[in-house]
Amino acid sequence: MIYVLRLGHRKGRDLRISTHCGLVARAFGADAIIYTGDYDKKMMESVKDVADRWGGNFKVFYEKQWKKFLSSFEGKIIHLTMYGLPVDAVINNIREIRGDKVIVIGGEKVPAELYKMADYNIAIGKQPHSEVAALAVFLDKLFKGDELNKDFENAKIKVIPQEKGKKVVEVNRYKSKQS
Numbered sequence: 001m002i003y004v005l006r007l008g009h010r011k012g013r014d015l016r017i018s019t020h021c022g023l024v025a026r027a028f029g030a031d032a033i034i035y036t037g038d039y040d041k042k043m044m045e046s047v048k049d050v051a052d053r054w055g056g057n058f059k060v061f062y063e064k065q066w067k068k069f070l071s072s073f074e075g076k077i078i079h080l081t082m083y084g085l086p087v088d089a090v091i092n093n094i095r096e097i098r099g100d101k102v103i104v105i106g107g108e109k110v111p112a113e114l115y116k117m118a119d120y121n122i123a124i125g126k127q128p129h130s131e132v133a134a135l136a137v138f139l140d141k142l143f144k145g146d147e148l149n150k151d152f153e154n155a156k157i158k159v160i161p162q163e164k165g166k167k168v169v170e171v172n173r174y175k176s177k178q179s
């Protein structure tokens with residue numbers, strides 16, 4: 001299993017970015033996201049709703065005590081941070097890890113102790129950018145881009161790629177909604 005742990009969600013202020021962390025985690029091949037910080041039912045429901053309609057087995061969890069969770073996590077802790085080792089130097093080692101992994105992405109402030117708790121501190125470039133971008137690039141490198149071609153099981157709707165325009169079909173009924 002590949003989990004994403006999103007640290008320090010702030011209800012209201014982080015609605016869009018935390019939702020995007022969940023959507024990117026799912027679309028780029030992780031199995032679940034765990035939110036920490038403020039409990040935000042509405043935000044988590046919006047991620048679950050996408051997962052329900054677009055398929056797959058993606059799960060959404062909330063964890064109040066991130067430190068306790070990571071201390072008892074039976075797998076490798078991978079922290080994405082601009083201060084870590086370059087992703088291309090370590091990605092082959094990460095790919096060979098058997099067992100569970102948790103990819104930790106920060107919010108506004110990242111607690112110093114996380115750098116020690118992590119098995120790997122990994123940088124996606126040496127510039128500050130975003131948890132959403134860092135997660136997408138990391139997962140894409142981990143899966144060598146294959147995750148983008150994956151079909152999600154039990155999807156209720158799916159996109160039929162078009163050169164122009166938008167086409168989404170209801171999977172079981174093949175009823176199309178076009179624009």
Ligand code: SAM
Nearest residue numbers: 080081082105106110123124127129130131134
């Ligand atoms: N000031 C924060 C800190 O103490 O690291 C960084 C805040 S940044 C807006 C939020 C998150 O984006 C970080 O915790 C990290 O997970 C991710 N991030 C931003 N730039 C990154 C980079 N170059 N490489 C890896 N992750 C990055």
